[in-house]
Amino acid sequence: MDQSEIINLGKSLGAATTNWLAERTRSGFDESLLSEALLVIPLFEILRQDPRWRISGEWCEWKLEGLNKGDVNIDLYAEGKAEKLFVEFKLLKKKNLNDQRLIKDMVKLALPKGPEDVRLLVVAHPPSGQTKHQSKSTLLREIDGAGKPIKFHLKRRDGVAPLVKSDRRTHALSDKEGKHVERIIRCDPDAAKFVVEHIASERDSEFLASVYSVSRTIVRGSATLVSPSHIEDLT
Numbered sequence: 001m002d003q004s005e006i007i008n009l010g011k012s013l014g015a016a017t018t019n020w021l022a023e024r025t026r027s028g029f030d031e032s033l034l035s036e037a038l039l040v041i042p043l044f045e046i047l048r049q050d051p052r053w054r055i056s057g058e059w060c061e062w063k064l065e066g067l068n069k070g071d072v073n074i075d076l077y078a079e080g081k082a083e084k085l086f087v088e089f090k091l092l093k094k095k096n097l098n099d100q101r102l103i104k105d106m107v108k109l110a111l112p113k114g115p116e117d118v119r120l121l122v123v124a125h126p127p128s129g130q131t132k133h134q135s136k137s138t139l140l141r142e143i144d145g146a147g148k149p150i151k152f153h154l155k156r157r158d159g160v161a162p163l164v165k166s167d168r169r170t171h172a173l174s175d176k177e178g179k180h181v182e183r184i185i186r187c188d189p190d191a192a193k194f195v196v197e198h199i200a201s202e203r204d205s206e207f208l209a210s211v212y213s214v215s216r217t218i219v220r221g222s223a224t225l226v227s228p229s230h231i232e233d234l235t
Helices: 003-026 036-047 099-109 138-146 175-187
Strands: 054-059 074-079 084-091 118-125 150-157 160-166 170-172 193-204 207-216
Touching: 003 036, 003 084, 003 118, 003 193, 003 207, 036 054, 036 074, 036 084, 036 118, 084 099, 099 118, 099 138, 099 150, 099 170, 099 175, 099 193, 099 207, 138 150, 138 193, 138 207, 150 175, 160 175
Parallel strands: 084 118
Antiparallel strands: 054 074, 074 084, 118 207, 150 160, 150 193, 160 170, 193 207
């Protein structure tokens, strides 16, 4: 799947998400009734229109030493003949505006190693998750405003949660999210280096969906997915 196809897919997933959320609101759903798990419905519905995809949820078939089944689940997984699609989704409401959960999802999406793997993060924003028609997430505004892919790397620290450094700022992880991320990068140190690009924003009524593509900077046994200048030394 080339970059234009990935962008078009991201737009489709974003539009399906906002359309579904707006329709639920028109049918009487209050924002308080909307839960993150419900987002699998519009995403599944749009993917099943393409016959190439075999779709499953809560995918966790990693083949990594030290990573047990259930340790890292991908919200939505679809497999075609040549490519695999990994999708994480979040619903950012006022009560759960947590950049650390987003960072954890980005690290999870950096785990798949295949050069043909497509990794997308879909973030839905109801009105309480927005300010001036933008995400209230500091992390997402950083990526959205960059106008280019943003490189991240995690720096491990003895006894405390890893630091997450981007081109522009350093993000600290809590002990809870830090332990999860630490487990991932202990099993695959290359997942500590990744690039995130904002590829789509879709709006319907009061709802916003932002879509991000995540790429590994290193693929073992294959080509580098971004230029060598993006690869940072973690020491």
